[in-house]
Amino acid sequence: MGIDRRAFLKIAGLSTILGLGGKAAFDILAPGELEASTNAASPGAGKRWAMAIDARLVDDKVISEATSACHRHHNVPDLDSAKEEIKWIWEEDYEHSFPGHQHEFVSDDIKHAKFLLLCNHCSNPPCCRVCPTKATWQRADGIVMMDPHRCIGCRFCMAACPFGARSFNWGDPRRVTRVPELVAKNQGFPYNKDYPTRAKGVVEKCTFCVDLLEKGEQPLCMTAANKVKKGSFTFGDLSDPESPIRSLLRKRYSLRRKFELGTNPNVFYLI
Amino acid sequence: MYDGGKIIAGLIIGIGLLMSPFFYNAGKAAKAPERVLTEKAKQAKECILDKAQMTASHFKLLDEWRHTVVRDGQRYYKRADGKVLYKSLQVTCMDCHSNKANFCDQCHNYMAVTPYCWDCHIAPEEKK
Amino acid sequence: MLDTVLKGKQGYWGWLIFLLAIMGVGLGCYLYQFQEGLRITGMSRDVSWGFYIAQFTYLVGVAASGVMVVLPYYLHDYKAFGRITILGEFLAIAAVTMCILFIFVDLGNPVRIMNVLLYPTPNSILFWDMIVLNGYLLLNLFIGWNVLSAERKGTHYPSWVKVLIYISIPWAFSIHTVTAFLYAGLPGRHYWLSAILAARFLASAFCSGPALLLLLCLIVRKVSKFDPGKEQIRTLGGIIAYAMLLNVFFFILELFTAFYSQIPGHMHSFQFLFSGLEGHGRLAPWMWTAAGFAFVAVLLLVIPATRRKEDTLAIACVSVIIATWIDKGLGLVIGGFTPNPFGRVTDYWPTTPEILITLGVWATGFFILTVLYKMAVSIKEEVGA
Incomplete structure (x- = not known):
């Protein structure tokens, strides 16, 4: 690089004062070097990540493996309370996954099917629209991200999300290592020493494993589920007509939760 | 100045309270810690x-x-x-x-x- | 002008000390909440806003209602209200302060509140709410202070204050409209997703606020030598009557749309509130109480004889306040979150610390209100003497 480190800090400091983002600092610092030092300049621009879950293949084992893979990697505690519950991916029945859709004559396999719900990473996300600090926003690749460093805990996003995909840290999540009744349920918490926990007072949710995607890996729920039932989960880029998820959606009938609200969910349920 | 004495007394007490941490810690400068590397x-x-x-x-x-x-x-x-x-x-x-x-x-x-x-x-x- | 605040009778000091004590208890509970997080409240994943945000919503209405005495005086030259505009403005100051405090105590990360300014986000209604609320607070502070100090000196207030007064009139409508937009633009929350919500908010604001103001006028007359005036109280009564009728009318419009269309999502919240859903009916007695008081209020306000008699008018005002408070300060927020996005019902009820924090904020508002009213009334007495 044609610039010394002291100059980097000066530029970085100055650009912070001027309110420029981090990327701007890099651009001033070394135009062209940006791509070399990162593997995602404007992460996944043009992509539209989506997930398809085959309701026929989802069983208890798929559910427990997918949920625990996710929750252990992301250090999601078990707070043993429906009110304070934090969940990134969870099981739900047909009636409550698709409220208003059920009727008394719905087929038995659907009536008793189990669905795995997670953030829909909507293409038109109301949560991002309402956030007063841009603590939640949509990336160029469609992933709805959450910046826990910036969240003020106003919970407007939770009121705006029609899917109940967002959880709030009503208390310190790390209390599961201190409160005797919770310790047993959370042996080894935080499970993943390379991933942070959250602090009290911030909202959290599924990130489509953005940290793994950027390393070229796949979301953990999918990897875990497919180990149990091959093909139960498909993840891919909807903007690519040749992607496996697109060809799957061409072949199979799919449902999306509350599509009529116009948020354009990107999680599909194959029936 | 009305109540001059009261005001001045109040000021002295106020400033005294404000300065108390300095008096309390005077002459007891803590030593800067040394950097410890693994x-x-x-x-x-x-x-x-x-x-x-x-x-x-x-x-x-x-x-x-x-x-x-x-x-x-x-x-x-x-x-x-x-x-x-x-x-x-x-x-x-x-x-x-x-x-x-x-x-x-x-x-x-x-x-x-x-x-x-x-x-x-x-x-x-x-x-x- | 603050000198007037420091001279008062025993009752005045006793009342302030009483409020301070409640504020102290509220602060103590808040420190506990600050330490433990919002888990000490009754809120949950499903009912993620509760008592605090409901009080906030109610008080935005009270704040906005100051315009109901300002507008007739300045736009229609209705001279009689000149005597009490200051009371409306000072009530607005106290109410907006409570609003801001309620938002603050509801935040999960209050120390980061400045992020709203550091990362301004015009697509968020909360950003605009922050602007209109703070703007309204400043407007009323400047206007109230300048008009009152001019009155004390026997001069006319500077002409730039007049400009601020004209700005403050549409601004008052904006604070409650923007607050309604916080709710009315959220997909999937049927109880709030209604074009008439902002209008309903304004109607309920313009009856509940003036009702409180009228009661305050009666108290002021009792405890001081300043009489807000018979005509003023009578006109306020008329305003309250019209606004309360509109408020009830708008609510019936909501009921019609939901129950004539028979769309389940539109009916659920009303069913939950008035008769319970899936065995959860804790709010039903409250909502029927509100309906009862609304009925009493409408009756007393519509019949000329009871509206013009101050005793019955006062009862009508108390009924208006109870009815609108239950509707907005309890039903609106809880009803909007019920049923949850999965069609399930989660109970919500404020916890003791939550109620004490709420009382603490209310006490803070009344402390500010008392001090401001003391100032206004002392100066009115001084000028009148």
């Missing part, structure tokens, strides 16, 4: 920036990192010598500086700053 950090020789810059501005760098990683998805950093680093306090920084108590806390306590990094990020386990 074996791994000593062997690495190079940090992200040079030592003076790291001491003075590590928090700016970390702020820059968290912003570019979380918000822009830029997860790698190219060091002056060309080495590429994974931008992570928890994974990269604390790998070498696994002695948080001596490396981070000691100086932060001395400077009376309480960064909230560790509310979320997991500190390495340290042998007491």
